[in-house]
Amino acid sequence: MALKLSPIPKLVLKRLAIGVLTLIVVSAVIFWAVELLPGSIATEVLGQSATPETIAAFNAQFGLNDPPLWRYVTWLGNAVQGDFGQSLVTRRPITDLIGDRAFNTFFLAAYAALIAVPMSILLGLIAALYRGSLLDRWISSSTLAVISFPEFFVAYILILIFAVQLGWFPSLAGVTPAMSLGERLYVSFLPALTMVLIVTAHMMRMTRAAIVNLLALPYIEMAELKGMKRWWVIAIHALPNAVAPIVTVVALNLAYLIVGVVLVEVVFVYPGLGQLLVDSVAKRDMPVVQAACLIFAATYILLNLVADVIGILSNPRLLHPR
Amino acid sequence: MTKLLEIRDLWIEGRSGDDWHKIVKGVNLDLARGEVLGLIGESGAGKSTLGLTAMGHVRPGCRIAGGSIRFDGQELVGASAQVLRHLRGRRIAYVAQSSAAAFNPAWRLIRQHCEAPVRHGVMPRAQAEAEAVRLYAEMRLPDPDQIGFRFPHQVSGGQLQRAMTAMAMACKPDLIIFDEPTTALDVTTQIEVLAAIRDIVRNHGAAAIYITHDLAVVAQMADRVKVLLKGEEVEDAPVREMLAHPREAYTRSLWAVREFQPAPRGPAPAGPPLLQIDAVDASYGTQKVLDNVSLAVPRGRTVAVVGESGSGKSTTARVVMGLLSPTTGKVTFDGAVLPTTVGGRPRKLLQRMQMIHQMADTALNPRQRIREVLGRPLEFYLGLKGRAKEARIRELLTEIELDPDRFIERLPGELSGGQKQRVCIARALAAEPELIICDEVTSALDQLVAEGILRLLDRIQRERGISYLFITHDLATVRAIADHVVVMQHGRVVEQGDKARIFSPQHEAYTDLLLSSVPEMDPDWLTQVLEQRRAAG
Numbered sequence: 034m035a036l037k038l039s040p041i042p043k044l045v046l047k048r049l050a051i052g053v054l055t056l057i058v059v060s061a062v063i064f065w066a067v068e069l070l071p072g073s074i075a076t077e078v079l080g081q082s083a084t085p086e087t088i089a090a091f092n093a094q095f096g097l098n099d100p101p102l103w104r105y106v107t108w109l110g111n112a113v114q115g116d117f118g119q120s121l122v123t124r125r126p127i128t129d130l131i132g133d134r135a136f137n138t139f140f141l142a143a144y145a146a147l148i149a150v151p152m153s154i155l156l157g158l159i160a161a162l163y164r165g166s167l168l169d170r171w172i173s174s175s176t177l178a179v180i181s182f183p184e185f186f187v188a189y190i191l192i193l194i195f196a197v198q199l200g201w202f203p204s205l206a207g208v209t210p211a212m213s214l215g216e217r218l219y220v221s222f223l224p225a226l227t228m229v230l231i232v233t234a235h236m237m238r239m240t241r242a243a244i245v246n247l248l249a250l251p252y253i254e255m256a257e258l259k260g261m262k263r264w265w266v267i268a269i270h271a272l273p274n275a276v277a278p279i280v281t282v283v284a285l286n287l288a289y290l291i292v293g294v295v296l297v298e299v300v301f302v303y304p305g306l307g308q309l310l311v312d313s314v315a316k317r318d319m320p321v322v323q324a325a326c327l328i329f330a331a332t333y334i335l336l337n338l339v340a341d342v343i344g345i346l347s348n349p350r351l352l353h354p355r
Numbered sequence: 356m357t358k359l360l361e362i363r364d365l366w367i368e369g370r371s372g373d374d375w376h377k378i379v380k381g382v383n384l385d386l387a388r389g390e391v392l393g394l395i396g397e398s399g400a401g402k403s404t405l406g407l408t409a410m411g412h413v414r415p416g417c418r419i420a421g422g423s424i425r426f427d428g429q430e431l432v433g434a435s436a437q438v439l440r441h442l443r444g445r446r447i448a449y450v451a452q453s454s455a456a457a458f459n460p461a462w463r464l465i466r467q468h469c470e471a472p473v474r475h476g477v478m479p480r481a482q483a484e485a486e487a488v489r490l491y492a493e494m495r496l497p498d499p500d501q502i503g504f505r506f507p508h509q510v511s512g513g514q515l516q517r518a519m520t521a522m523a524m525a526c527k528p529d530l531i532i533f534d535e536p537t538t539a540l541d542v543t544t545q546i547e548v549l550a551a552i553r554d555i556v557r558n559h560g561a562a563a564i565y566i567t568h569d570l571a572v573v574a575q576m577a578d579r580v581k582v583l584l585k586g587e588e589v590e591d592a593p594v595r596e597m598l599a600h601p602r603e604a605y606t607r608s609l610w611a612v613r614e615f616q617p618a619p620r621g622p623a624p625a626g627p628p629l630l631q632i633d634a635v636d637a638s639y640g641t642q643k644v645l646d647n648v649s650l651a652v653p654r655g656r657t658v659a660v661v662g663e664s665g666s667g668k669s670t671t672a673r674v675v676m677g678l679l680s681p682t683t684g685k686v687t688f689d690g691a692v693l694p695t696t697v698g699g700r701p702r703k704l705l706q707r708m709q710m711i712h713q714m715a716d717t718a719l720n721p722r723q724r725i726r727e728v729l730g731r732p733l734e735f736y737l738g739l740k741g742r743a744k745e746a747r748i749r750e751l752l753t754e755i756e757l758d759p760d761r762f763i764e765r766l767p768g769e770l771s772g773g774q775k776q777r778v779c780i781a782r783a784l785a786a787e788p789e790l791i792i793c794d795e796v797t798s799a800l801d802q803l804v805a806e807g808i809l810r811l812l813d814r815i816q817r818e819r820g821i822s823y824l825f826i827t828h829d830l831a832t833v834r835a836i837a838d839h840v841v842v843m844q845h846g847r848v849v850e851q852g853d854k855a856r857i858f859s860p861q862h863e864a865y866t867d868l869l870l871s872s873v874p875e876m877d878p879d880w881l882t883q884v885l886e887q888r889r890a891a892g
Contacts, residue, residue, distance in 0.1 A: 249415075251456040258410055259444035259471045263436075273461040349460055349506045 117324035138305035142290035145228035157240025176234035239282035243275035277344035284340030360386040365422035393577030397801035401586040444471035448523035454515040458507035465503030490521035513544035541663035571874035575881040623653035635684035655820040659837035667846035709783035713795035715775035719767040773804035
């Protein structure tokens with residue numbers, strides 16, 4: 034058998050190129066969307082009493098008089114180097130402003146993911162293993178019930194039970210950089226739990242569906258006719274072939290954990306990117322809004338890219354060409 | 356001698372909607388140690404279902420409604436999952452029809468091979484792997500030391516089928532169920548797999564149930580044959596006895612297609628051929644699939660293109676239909692060069708050549724009633740409307756021997772496989788074509804049904820003088836219907852000529868190989884062919 038170059042590097046590079054292209058398109062959309070907002074940024078920030086002179090000075094200081102295309106290119110060029118410019122309100126570099134917040138958001142997402150991903154895959158496997166049983170129906174319907182509520186509602190219910198009535202956890206998750214890991218985990222437990230409940234159903238149902246799809250295939254029947262136990266058939270024969278769809282839905286949900294936390298952060302007054310985004314929109318601090326959106330978009334694209342690559346790697350036909 | 360397997364009055368039911376209908380109806384089956392039993396019958400006869408119950412397995416949607424299955428004295432009906440698991444893979448093994456689908460694509464062959472012996476605790480992994488290599492060698496797989504470390508997609512179909520047989524032998528089972536193990540293979544591959552399976556079963560003294568619809572194959576493999584029809588036993592006899600003196604009319608009818616010999620049609624009419632393919636090359640991407648293919652189809656005659664999968668016979672049809680443009684060469688129809696793409700051909704030209712596909716199932720729109728299926732080409736090509744169209748649809752249905760009153764309102768889902776293929780024929784006829792391309796039109800059908808289709812095609816040809824370009828891998832079909840035969844291999848025409856000439860001895864090595872690989876009814880055929888080939892070197 035002649036040694037052939039694996040097609041994998043080429044496929045991965047192609048996906049990477051598509052990812053970068055998507056990010057550029059998204060950055061343009063973010064930039065122009067903010068441009069399109071009505072009203073002048075200067076009057077919004079400086080207030081009604083601003084004189085024409087102070088407005089002109091403000092516009093000059095932040096380069097708002099330059100042509101939009103030029104401002105987009107410089108903004109993007111600086112952002113690539115980690116410089117998102119200055120906040121219009123606090124006049125501080127945005128990178129400083131965002132650093133702690135982004136860390137907090139990623140910390141919370143990781144916290145929720147570490148609980149949610151193993152739990153939902155396990156629940157999905159169990160539901161597939163006992164397909165059609167009472168247990169299967171119970172898992173499916175209870176997870177479905179949880180996502181049917183809006184996340185802020187779930188959050189308030191959890192606060193009501195665990196913070197107000199039982200008093201086990203604080204209702205405000207005000208983490209500070211000075212906290213130890215244990216304190217952080219304790220303080221942010223309720224927001225993490227809220228997010229776990231929100232993303233579990235989707236991942237669990239997808240895992241179950243992917244496995245159940247495979248169970249009708251001849252090689253699954255073959256494994257059963259070799260006298261293999263049911264859980265072995267599912268874990269060894271079905272699961273490896275279901276990696277691609279499961280990873281895709283996991284990536285989507287991880288992205289949601291980072292991007293979709295805005296409401297949860299607001300409810301728990303958690304100092305993350307989402308809350309910063311909401312504050313900045315209220316204050317018309319557009320450079321901060323743009324920076325936060327760009328980070329969200331990049332996370333989303335990166336996670337999907339990773340899922341794509343894992344999907345490619347899980348295909349033995351691509352990994353081991355003839 | 357005690358029986359290894361004893362099935363008594365077994366009833367199996369399958370669910371369709373809310374109803375349970377009977378699939379296996381009170382069948383008895385006995386199997387002695389080391390005996391090979393052939394189970395034959397057409398699709399829907401219940402042979403696979405019966406074979407699987409010997410492992411205590413029923414497919415989802417089926418259930419055992421009554422009877423008893425005793426394996427080595429142990430009752431399997433109602434046995435616990437643990438008891439069944441303990442037998443499966445260890446004492447009873449299964450070889451599936453499609454090895455490409457029955458091997459898990461995610462694992463190397465040897466890992467799947469060793470699964471049963473290791474998990475059942477029969478032997479440690481190292482020993483199981485050594486045994487695997489030995490079995491691969493016994494199954495005459497190339498490079499037995501290394502082949503196990505490949506993934507299923509890296510191995511050819513015939514090799515994969517042999518690897519699966521080796522896998523079934525891994526625990527030295529007492530009984531092996533072979534479920535149509537060579538049906539998906541080409542004839543030249545099939546003969547080698549058959550020989551390897553037969554030898555390994557004999558050498559290990561295993562008993563086997565060999566399920567197939569091909570009586571000639573079962574004649575080579577089995578000691579005894581049981582014929583099933585619609586879930587009931589028709590006849591059970593030692594193989595030589597059944598071949599020499601079949602008791603039941605149904606058993607005799609099973610090789611009917613081999614007897615279908617239409618009256619000779621005489622020489623082709625003078626004048627230029629209807630379709631002429633001249634030195635055509637074609638490629639899919641960079642891969643060349645047709646290499647200098649030339650053939651001619653005379654008016655009112657049948658040209659059969661035979662070859663194995665990948666020989667380029669279907670690609671030839673695609674080029675003629677304008678679905679694939681040739682890179683060089685030309686195709687002439689009635690003296691005029693054909694535009695290479697179907698989009699470049701005027702409607703009048705499209706009308707003159709029609710196609711019938713292998714899978715009538717997927718060639719018919721499941722939401723269209725037969726009236727619409729046949730009405731559409733009548734309107735499109737002939738401009739028929741209203742009452743004239745309706746009358747013509749009824750004529751067509753009568754011509755394909757389906758009662759118009761009963762069938763005109765039906766959906767394809769309400770027809771049998773043979774009836775669907777008849778409707779496809781009628782749809783092609785509706786355009787009043789001069790040439791019909793038949794792509795494996797009988798391959799998916801049972802032999803009796805296939806014979807009916809061939810008779811119909813023959814009658815239509817005599818009445819209307821249509822030419823057929825008949826694509827098939829089945830030499831029995833070629834023998835029945837062709838006037839002229841084109842043998843293809845690797846995208847090239849190996850040989851072509853009159854049917855009588857092609858089917859007489861002494862020609863191209865590949866044609867010889869192909870012809871001599873078609874199983875015959877004689878139970879000694881396999882042994883003799885292999886000896887002849889060995890003698891010839």
